[in-house]
Amino acid sequence: xxxxFRILKSMIKQGFxxxxxxxxxxxxxxxxxxxxLMILGMVxxxxxxxxxxxxxxxxxxxxxxxxxxxxxTDEQIDTIENEIQNYEGVLSVxxxxxxxxxxxxKKRWGEESDLLNxxxxxxxxxxxxxxxxxxxxADNVVSNLEGLSGIDKIKYFKDIxxxxxxxxxxxxxxxxxxxxxxxxxxxFIISNTIKITVAARKKEINIMKYVGATNGYIRGPxxxxxxxxxxxxxxxxxxxxxxxxxxxxxxxxxxxxVFVTSYMVPSDDIFIDVVIIFMTIGIGIGILGSIISLxxxxxx
Amino acid sequence: MIIFKNxxxxxxxxxxxLNNINLHIGKGExxxxxxSSGAGKSTLIKLLLKEVxxxxxxxxxxxxxxxxxxxxxxxxxxxxxxxxFQDFRLLPNKTVYENVxxxxxxxxASAKEIRRQVPIVLSMVGLxxxxxxxxxxxxxxxxxxxxxxxxxxxxxxxxxxxxxxGNLDPDTAGDIMxxxxxxxxxxxxxxxxxxxxxxxxxxxxxxxxxxxxxxVRDDQRGVYDHEV
Ligand SMILES: Nc1ncnc2c1ncn2[C@@H]1O[C@H](COP(=O)(O)OP(=O)(O)OP(=O)(O)O)[C@@H](O)[C@H]1O
Ligand SMILES: [Mg+2]
Numbered sequence: 001x002x003x004x005f006r007i008l009k010s011m012i013k014q015g016f017x018x019x020x021x022x023x024x025x026x027x028x029x030x031x032x033x034x035x036x037l038m039i040l041g042m043v044x045x046x047x048x049x050x051x052x053x054x055x056x057x058x059x060x061x062x063x064x065x066x067x068x069x070x071x072x073t074d075e076q077i078d079t080i081e082n083e084i085q086n087y088e089g090v091l092s093v094x095x096x097x098x099x100x101x102x103x104x105x106k107k108r109w110g111e112e113s114d115l116l117n118x119x120x121x122x123x124x125x126x127x128x129x130x131x132x133x134x135x136x137x138a139d140n141v142v143s144n145l146e147g148l149s150g151i152d153k154i155k156y157f158k159d160i161x162x163x164x165x166x167x168x169x170x171x172x173x174x175x176x177x178x179x180x181x182x183x184x185x186x187x188f189i190i191s192n193t194i195k196i197t198v199a200a201r202k203k204e205i206n207i208m209k210y211v212g213a214t215n216g217y218i219r220g221p222x223x224x225x226x227x228x229x230x231x232x233x234x235x236x237x238x239x240x241x242x243x244x245x246x247x248x249x250x251x252x253x254x255x256x257x258v259f260v261t262s263y264m265v266p267s268d269d270i271f272i273d274v275v276i277i278f279m280t281i282g283i284g285i286g287i288l289g290s291i292i293s294l295x296x297x298x299x300x
Numbered sequence: 301m302i303i304f305k306n307x308x309x310x311x312x313x314x315x316x317x318l319n320n321i322n323l324h325i326g327k328g329e330x331x332x333x334x335x336s337s338g339a340g341k342s343t344l345i346k347l348l349l350k351e352v353x354x355x356x357x358x359x360x361x362x363x364x365x366x367x368x369x370x371x372x373x374x375x376x377x378x379x380x381x382x383x384x385f386q387d388f389r390l391l392p393n394k395t396v397y398e399n400v401x402x403x404x405x406x407x408x409a410s411a412k413e414i415r416r417q418v419p420i421v422l423s424m425v426g427l428x429x430x431x432x433x434x435x436x437x438x439x440x441x442x443x444x445x446x447x448x449x450x451x452x453x454x455x456x457x458x459x460x461x462x463x464x465x466g467n468l469d470p471d472t473a474g475d476i477m478x479x480x481x482x483x484x485x486x487x488x489x490x491x492x493x494x495x496x497x498x499x500x501x502x503x504x505x506x507x508x509x510x511x512x513x514x515x516v517r518d519d520q521r522g523v524y525d526h527e528v
Pocket of ligand 1: 312340
């Protein structure tokens with residue numbers, strides 16, 4: 001135990017020495033890790049906020065709109081209405097006739113509503129607007145509605161939520177590719193940095209091998225150097241991302257864009273998660289970078 | 301304790317450095333390995349150090365088959381073998397003391413053990429007074445003493461020396477030989493590859509002569525050249 005600790009202590013010292021000895025490359029490594037993680041941070045925050053907005057706006061979409069088929073009879077319509085009234089969570093059911101739908105459309109079109117006057121037949125279907133007590137009943141009600149005949153289309157908040165999600169997915173995937181590339185670049189730069197330390201200590205490593213140093217003992221300091229580079233890089237990224245986010249939050253709040261900040265996730269809520277994610281990735285990049293350089297340059 | 305059985309070593313470039321070597325080296329023996337340049341002396345040593353793998357044949361060390369060992373086990377074998385090279389291979393930024401202590405640190409010795417044993421070996425090789433000098437402040441003979449001290453500080457059972465006197469003048473070489481003999485008298489097996497005819501001839505020890513990768517002579521009280 002004490003022997004392990006002693007060896008670990010000397011490895012950490014050597015890790016620092018190695019990092020200091022080629023400062024320029026170390027800076028480049030740290031910079032690349034920091035920039036990769038900063039972009040990751042921005043994307044992460046963007047996605048978190050989009051999710052937040054989605055969750056909050058959901059509550060404003062506690063309406064379900066169903067459109068009826070053209071060819072159904074009035075009796076069928078009555079049955080549908082009675083059926084819907086019995087569903088759990090339904091607050092009210094309001095019928096909208098073809099004429100009402102046309103009127104609404106005319107109002108919406110305003111100036112251009114004359115175009116609608118030229119229509120020979122009213123193209124708008126009859127529909128029901130169902131108000132729910134709570135959004136949580138929506139899925140159930142919709143699945144019941146799908147079992148009814150005479151219904152042409154069902155529209156509810158999910159469409160909008162889905163659209164937001166699909167937009168955020170595009171952003172997510174696009175930035176994941178960018179982040180992936182940046183991470184590969186970081187790994188490459190770190191492995192080159194460590195390669196330089198390995199070269200500087202080639203003689204020493206050679207002697208260590210002859211005296212019977214284990215692979216772990218020889219590699220330890222280089223792995224630690226990689227971990228140090230990754231850790232410093234991710235710590236910097238955490239600080240920068242946090243400062244930037246708080247700054248934006250403050251500016252928006254000060255300019256009374258409270259309606260924006262009320263949708264934003266407070267930085268304290270995500271700080272710990274960001275630290276954990278960044279550190280894991282940063283250290284991972286560091287270890288990978290050193291393992292790659294060691295595999296190529298440190299054969300027994 | 302060391303057995304070479306039908307050992308063949310062919311390098312990747314097709315050079316057959318060793319061709320069917322059969323040898324038995326007993327515990328505590330002193331063996332010279334001689335032969336012209338390229339005969340395969342260093343290759344023989346590298347096989348023992350597990351720096352290269354034999355192409356075929358078997359290699360035993362302390363009754364154990366070490367022909368093929370896992371990378372992880374290689375350090376365990378190397379800790380039982382001390383090595384000395386012609387070019388000393390000291391770390392220039394470490395003092396004499398630190399160069400020797402380094403070999404103990406690597407295997408995880410405690411500070412106490414290091415403080416106790418390093419001065420003992422340094423006095424054995426006659427360098428107590430130079431403990432805090434750096435390699436560039438030492439003569440060739442002194443450097444070789446440091447490298448010998450480093451090789452024996454972990455009490456190896458075998459000391460391997462590849463042309464240890466190659467860079468030294470005859471007088472200094474003689475001193476180094478005395479030191480190596482002294483280590484051998486304490487029970488350490490010594491295998492020494494050399495071109496130094498006068499040393500081999502004066503020692504009257506076992507001589508294994510290699511030529512083109514084959515053992516051409518193995519005399520218990522040998523000389524450098526058989527003929528002449
Ligand atoms: N790593 C290697 N790759 C390819 N060929 C090698 C390698 N090492 C040695 N050889 C070849 O193997 C043969 C034996 O070399 P070795 O170093 O064992 O000779 P030696 O007896 O030690 O010579 P010297 O007295 O000059 O040190 C030589 O022909 C050499 O060129
Ligand atoms: Mg040689």
